[in-house]
Amino acid sequence: PSAVRRLTERLGVPLVQGYGLTETAGLAHSAGAEGAAAGSVGPALPGARTRVVGLADRKPLGPGQVGAIEVAGPHVAAGYARADAAGALTVAPLVDADGWLATGDAGRLDADGTLFVLDRVCDLYRHGGELVSPGRVERRLGAHPDVRECAVLGVPAEGAADGEALTVAFVVTRPGGLAVGDLVDELDRGRPAAERVHRAEHLDALPRLPNGKVDRAALRTLVPAATP
Template structure:
């Protein structure tokens, strides 16, 4: 165990101690892949690298698969410990991006807003039931009642879709989704597209009020060191990759994003620190990525 995460230190420890298994969140794996030693570090001892805590960008999965690493995901929450979904390492490539199928001790459902079952490819909230699911929040009866459906399924607050074989793909948090012109927009999907831009190191997308569409996307971007890009360039990159209503209307640039101790981006802090400009505001000016 390390006292704190540092990508270079982790690479050194894996190489020196011949680590066989590691677990982290997407931010950690991205930082390791961006480190100068990534290409030369001897990671041959690693049999599996597992990830959780947030949807994993396609870019991250591709970087690890390119190094021959069995990058796999899982899904769980404190209220349903020790886990809900798990992707077997043999399916890492065939089901890249999937959080897997339910553990043997867990039952799951994906439901639409009206409570009806979501079909393959449809997005809905993940519901969980099993002996590992909590009975409730101590001393918080109202919160407990809100956390369960009438027939006893735990509402996870996470959105997923399943494929024809029942493998689940976590899409986003229900609370992070916003509605633009009557269409649901999931920030994680937009962020994944933004990360395919060569100048983008990190990003966060939040929904902000709009007089015409109800809500629109606002992207906050951290650029790679030494790279330059402006708002129009970032948005142009998304055209053809996303439906028009999913493309953010505004872009802001920053040197870093607020995170929890475990590396998750704090969306409410992003909204507070980087409010969207008004329609009359001057478009974002070019920004040069900071040096780490």
């Protein structure tokens, strides 16, 4: 949301967000010229259907619950065309029997069908049995005026059960602001354990890939296992 505000002010025109994949012929959701809830990609386009399902059972989740994003509709590709051993063209299907495409992305739907894309499914983790979205934690941290940029990972906890992880935040602060520990304590006060930052690391800058995305693999080398 902060990047959207800056670009809108700089360019003097609204920045319209959307969401889609190559396999959905481009857009599947769009905020439209009228805009949508901050941080969202808006509702599904006409004819498109989107649902958020549980990671293990693929059962549809209710409004506000975080899970895997699936898309269906006439815009979804039938599959990937490939040549078999004899050179004949075949299509490897992408969708299930009901036409749902697993996007590999994670997010949540509001009651009105507005979609919030939060993470890749592979980035989600559990703490205390609760599913944690690192993107959701990043948005909460990033909204603090003393935070210039941040990244959040689920890092295996020493001695914890399989699949359990601690939330580790890497934070770049603005000059003259709060120390990282004090900042996190302020933001986490009163929140349940699954929503808290369990370990915070101060960095001068986040490592990035050539395309500008945060290099999460490099961050993981800094904390191979975590303790609170």
